Amino acid sequence: MKNAKGLFTSNIFWIVLFSLLVIVCVIIIFATSHSPKSGKFAEIYSDNRLIRTVSLDKDDEFTVKSKKGYNIIRVRKGKISVIESDCKNKICINQGEVSNDLIPIVCVPNGLVIRIDSSETSSDYDAEI
């Protein structure tokens, strides 16, 4: 009985408990912050510059040219994909259609990045506390 009470009131017990809670919280925060969120807009970067923002609601097809090469980008049914590229590895094409912000489409040889802007959907969380 005395031991149990001693444990409950000891600094070590609480330090360990709170440290564990902190670790669990950090893990949860990291896990949830990377959960995919879909968005209505895609941002297209060429050589680290935002060159175009396209709506995913409207089907479209266009070409992005840079000094290094070109990519043909297609928007269809709220999803965006690269359908043609003059790069060697074709990773951007193989990634297929993307509609969430988890992994952006990147074509390293041509310096192209397509990122989904999920700020509109995430604003639902911005409640007053």
Add this chain to the structure above:
Amino acid sequence: MKNKTSSCLKKYTLMALLTSVSLILFMVESAFPPIPIQGVKIGLSNIVTIVAIFILGKKEAFMILVMRIILSSVFSGSVLSFGFSITGGVLAFGIMALTSDVFGVKKVWITSVLGAVFHNAGQLAVAIIVTGTSRIFVYAPILLLSAIVTGTVIGIVSTALLVRHR
């Protein structure tokens, strides 16, 4: 008789003083650059609550807390912020009053962390009720994390104050 009146007077003066200190700490904190995550606060006013529990007693500490919340809502807040503050404040006070005897002055940081955790839990509960969405629950780990960190800091400061008061 005279002695009793004088000690009573001393007590009320101290209570008034602590209430204003608490209010000042609250104002100082709201003047800080806002923390981007909603609901995360340092909780400087909690120093006063903890100190008051030990040097004045639980009843007096509770009165100081309620006065501070009413006054701070009048000065800077709204009815909604009053609801948030009073729920969080009363919950935090409850757990701190219960555990202050167990942990004493030396382990005040544990009391302080428990208070901060309950404060944030109360605010989260109010936020879920007010907005009617349980999605806000994603804030829970952030709030728990911040409660443990700020609670520890506030607890250490309170210990330092209480040791000097002795």
